[in-house]
Amino acid sequence: MTEAASRRTRLAAVLAILVGGAIGIIGSTQTWLEATVDDGSAVPIPIPGTDALAVVAPLSLAALALALALTIVGRVLRYAFAVIAVALGAGLGWGAFRIASQRPVDAVAGPVTDATGLSGAQGIAGVVTEITATPWPAVTVAASVLIILGGAVALATAHRWTSAGRKYRTDRASGPRDSIDSWDDLSRGEDPTT
Structure with missing residues (x-):
């Protein structure tokens, strides 16, 4: 592999992790779910990403920091950071996929408790009549795939990267x-x- 190809591969890996982390951060502030409760109100309660999946912002920030660190670390840390990137992406993806596919009651518990005053899994499950998902959990799953791919590319090609300046x-x-x-x-x- 030529030095130019090595740089392009490194750039692709770092950008994939960076973009995935940035999308995760943006997604954490958006509405992921809407919970309709049986309290006479027709207005659903919006559930932001940080309430639906508490680890979305920390994992996304870690991916951003890891992508930036990959640009300057040596060979051994490249491998370690690549493995961590794959793990971060897998954790973020699994959590977001669970929210998107299952729409669990525990993901809406905080905002529903704030709106109704009810707490406990049974109390919240009894008052919530419907939970609908927005596109943001699926977008976060896609972001996690980017992080995983970036980590996998870094893991496969880190030995060919030129050292930092x-x-x-x-x-x-x-x-x-x-x-x-x-x-x-x-x-x-x-x-x-x-």
Whole structure:
């Protein structure tokens, strides 16, 4: 694989994880479910993603941070982060799929309790007459697939990626020094003229 192809593969993996995490964050603020309750009101109660699936925002933020970290870490951490990305995507996807397909009563419990004052699984199940899903849980499942694919690509190709730039290296080259090396010495509090 050429260096250009290696860069494209790395960029594709990082962007897939980054876009998946961003979509997850956006989706966490949107209405995922609408619960109709038997209280005489015809207006359904909107259930945002963070109430329907509490881990959607943390997992999505972790995917964003992981994607950015993949751009600078060394080979060993690339593999570790790729495995973590696959796990994050799988967890996010499973939770969002469960919400989209099953529309469980526990996903609407918080907002229904706030609206009606009832609590407990049986009390909420007794008052909720219908739960409808919006497209956002399915969109989040698609985002999780992006995260999983990005992690899988990173896992398969991490050994071919070029290492991070000189800015992130901790070893000191013994060869000729240039102005960037001098600035790095100054940043560490060392005198480059000695």
